[in-house]
Structures are given as structure tokens and as C-alpha cells.
Amino acid sequence: MFGSINTAIGNVMGPFGLIIVLGALGLILVMATVVMMMNQPEDPLERIKRERLAPRAGTTDFQTTLRQKEGNAQLQKFATFLEPSDTKELSQKQLELRQxxxxxxxxxxxxxxxxxxxxxxxxxxxxxxxNVIVEVAMTTQKTIMWTLGPGAIGYWLPKYWVTRRVTMRKEEIESGFPDALDMMLVCVEAGQSLDQSIVRIARELKASYPALADEFEVVAHEMKAGKDKINVLQDMGTRCGVQDVSSFVTVxxxxxxxxTSISDALRVYASxxxxxxxxxxxxxxxKLPTKMTLATMMFTxxxxxxxxxxxxxxxISKMSDMGGPGG
Structure with a gap:
């Protein structure tokens, strides 16, 4: 019976018909599982917590609305599948995404x-x-490559995007950090405290260096919340992942x-x-002349x-056409 089914599928969909059917069935089962998990009943404890945090009738609480977004609730159902089970791996991925x-x-x-x-x-x-667009029969190697290739590209695309974002953000923080130190030195020497100078820097650098301004803004909020200043600065150095920021925190x-005086330390380090x-x-x-050498040789x-x-x-070609010098 299985042989006849395989033969019938092969006659209709080609030599890879059985693989296509099994793949389609697997995809349908995955989608059905996702739908069933999304429609599972709400946890009573979560419902009680949501009702307690819900705003009263006639009032609007923007922060409560942000905490109770449906996206967070939906993702919470898949936390087992969408988060690494290893705590160390989870912390490393959180740090990478924060960077x-x-x-x-x-x-x-x-x-x-x-x-x-x-x-x-x-x-x-x-x-x-x-199986649909290509009408010419392909070899087994090309079929596997063109079938699994787009899936592999789609799987690695978020990883590439995050890595590229981390590199660009580190370069932006590194390029804007000397200006931030100069501004901090001016604010401290003008009589402002370190907390006030950080708030001022976060506001002033928002247009030119938004990544660095966001980091200083996080530091300002954590200090206002009462977190220890040393721990806040060390967390900033870890989040940024830039050696200059880590050295600044150490200073x-x-x-x-x-x-010792903070202004003296800032003056030396800013210099x-x-x-x-x-x-x-x-x-x-x-480095520019060395890089331009190859381009100069290619185009000159x-x-x-x-x-x-x-x-x-x-x-020479004309002489050869005329039969040479003696012609």
C-alpha cells in the first residue's frame, strides 16, 4: 500500500513528492500546535494579577497599558520554546541584544x-x-540547495542583523564618548553633581549620538531609582562593550x-x-594611500x-595586413 501511495505521489509531484508532502504535513502540525498553545486558557494567577493592575473605570494609566501589552502575554506562553534553558546562554543573549x-x-x-x-x-x-516556479528538472544537489538555502538564510538573518547593529552601535559610542567627557567635565567644573551632569549629557547628545545618549539616560534613571552608583556605572560599561567606557568607569x-577630585580625573581622562x-x-x-594604491593601479x-x-x-596590425615591410 505504501509503495502504491509513493508511486502515485511521485507521478503527480515528481521524485521529491513524498518529501514535499511530509514537509507540508509537518508545517501544518507545527502551525496547529502554535494555534493550540495560543488558545490555551489563561492562568488564574495571571488573570488575578492583570485585574489588580488594570486601571479603574474612567482613568487611563499609560504605564499600566504598556505593562499589559498583548504581545508580552502571547510571548509569555511560548517562553519555554523561545528562551534558552541555560541561564548563562540566556544572560549572554540578553547582553548581546542590549548592546x-x-x-x-x-x-x-x-x-x-x-x-x-x-x-x-x-x-x-x-x-x-x-516545485512550482522552476519548470526545468534540477539535480538532487541543486534541489536541496535551493530548497534549504532560503530557510538557512532566513534563520541566520536575525543573527547577522544583531551582530551588525552591535558593531555600528559600538562605533557610534566610541566616536561620541570624547565629546561626552568634555561636556561632563564642563558640567562638573560648573558646579553640577555627577548625576545632574549625566542627565544634561543624555539630553544634549540625543541628536548627534543617540546610542550614547540612551546609555546615559539609563544610568540617570537607575541612579534616580536609588541603585548604587558604582554598580550603575559598571553595568553601563558592560552594556556598551567599549573599552573606553570600561576604562572611564574604572577611573x-x-x-x-x-x-580624589572627580573633575581632575575627568580632565586627565578627557585629554x-x-x-x-x-x-x-x-x-x-x-592607511589611505595604501588602500588607494590598488584602485589607482586598476583605473590608471x-x-x-x-x-x-x-x-x-x-x-603592427596595418603592416601585417599590407604584407610586411617588403610588401
């Missing part, structure tokens, strides 16, 4: 959900392409531990950061050879 600028508590779940969704969509596109911690930025600019300028030497050798080649 990319995603501070939401559901960032890890959204990341893994995006990987799963884009992988399934890519796999579906690959199946449709190899402030040592200044507070030894009782070092300015010198470091100048040296990086000079290094980039010194061939036209020069055509101009110099072209007339000689034309003369």
Missing part, C-alpha cells in the same frame, strides 16, 4: 521567534520555487574609592580621549597602456 540597542524584556523571545518564523518562511519559499570608581581620537584619525589618514594603468601601446599595435 545592539534592544532593551525590551521580550527581546530574546522576539529574536528567537524571528529566527523560527523567517526560517519557516524561507523554507516555504524554497519549496515553492523548486570614576577609583576616584570615589580614594577620595587622553581627545589625543586617542586624533591618533585614530591620523592612523586612518596614513590600463588606460595608460592603451594610450601608449595602442598606436604601436595598430601600426
Amino acid at each position: 545592539a540597542g534592544y532593551q525590551s524584556r521580550d527581546a530574546v523571545r522576539i529574536f528567537y521567534f524571528a529566527q523560527m518564523a523567517l526560517g519557516l518562511i524561507g523554507l516555504l519559499i524554497g519549496v515553492i520555487y523548486t 570614576l570608581v577609583q576616584s570615589a574609592a580614594f577620595g 587622553e580621549m581627545r589625543d586617542k581620537r586624533v591618533m585614530k584619525a591620523e592612523e586612518a589618514a596614513n 594603468v590600463p588606460p595608460l597602456l592603451v594610450i601608449l601601446v595602442g598606436p604601436s599595435v595598430m601600426g
